[in-house]
Amino acid sequence: MLALLAVLFMGMSNPSVLSIPLELMVIPPDPYLTVPELQAIATSSAAKYGLTKKQTARMLKVVECESGWVATSTGKLGERGLAQIYQKYHPTITEKQMLDPYFSLDFLAKNLFKYPSWWSCHGILYPS
Numbered sequence: 001m002l003a004l005l006a007v008l009f010m011g012m013s014n015p016s017v018l019s020i021p022l023e024l025m026v027i028p029p030d031p032y033l034t035v036p037e038l039q040a041i042a043t044s045s046a047a048k049y050g051l052t053k054k055q056t057a058r059m060l061k062v063v064e065c066e067s068g069w070v071a072t073s074t075g076k077l078g079e080r081g082l083a084q085i086y087q088k089y090h091p092t093i094t095e096k097q098m099l100d101p102y103f104s105l106d107f108l109a110k111n112l113f114k115y116p117s118w119w120s121c122h123g124i125l126y127p128s
Contacts, residue, residue, distance in 0.1 A: 033071065033101055035069045038063075038069055038071070038082065038101055038105070039060060039069075041101055041102060041105050042056075042059060042060055042063060042082075042105045042108070042109065043056055043060075045102075045105045045106045045108070045109035045110075046059055046109045048106070048109065049109045049110050051109060051113070055112075055113060058112075058122075058125070058126065059108060059109060059112055061121075061125055062108070062112065062119055062121050062122050062125065063082055063083065063105070063108065065121030065124065065125060066079075066082070066083065066084040066119060066120075066121045067081065067082045067083070067084055069082065070082075071099060071100075071101045071104070072099055080095060080098035080099055081098040081099045081100070081101075081103075081104040082101055082104040082105055082108070083098075083104040083105065083107055083108035083119070084119065085097075085098045085104060085107060086118075089118070093107075
């Protein structure tokens with residue numbers, strides 16, 4: 001990433017007005033947990049709630065679609081975290097909880113198959 005920025009700055013008289021195309025702007029992944037570690041947490045949460053292997057696989061795909069495994073991700077309407085929890089509908093959940101990978105993935109495992117419509121990606125990936 002630094003190399004890309006260095007190349008973009010080269011030859012510019014005023015780098016403070018640098019314009020980076022949106023397709024090059026990427027939110028870095030969670031710096032503390034890798035995707036395989038997050039997937040292991042999700043799988044553990046799924047087991048905690050007795051999800052089948054098929055349900056667990058669906059859950060992992062929903063996370064990929066909703067947040068791309070970026071724990072700090074924010075959706076268009078303000079949904080936050082790996083599970084894209086929308087505080088408007090869950091006012092007792094704090095922002096800290098939404099951004100906590102353990103809480104977020106546990107929340108998803110507990111609720112995904114009870115209330116699948118809470119996650120737009122579930123409907124996109126698995127239309128009924």
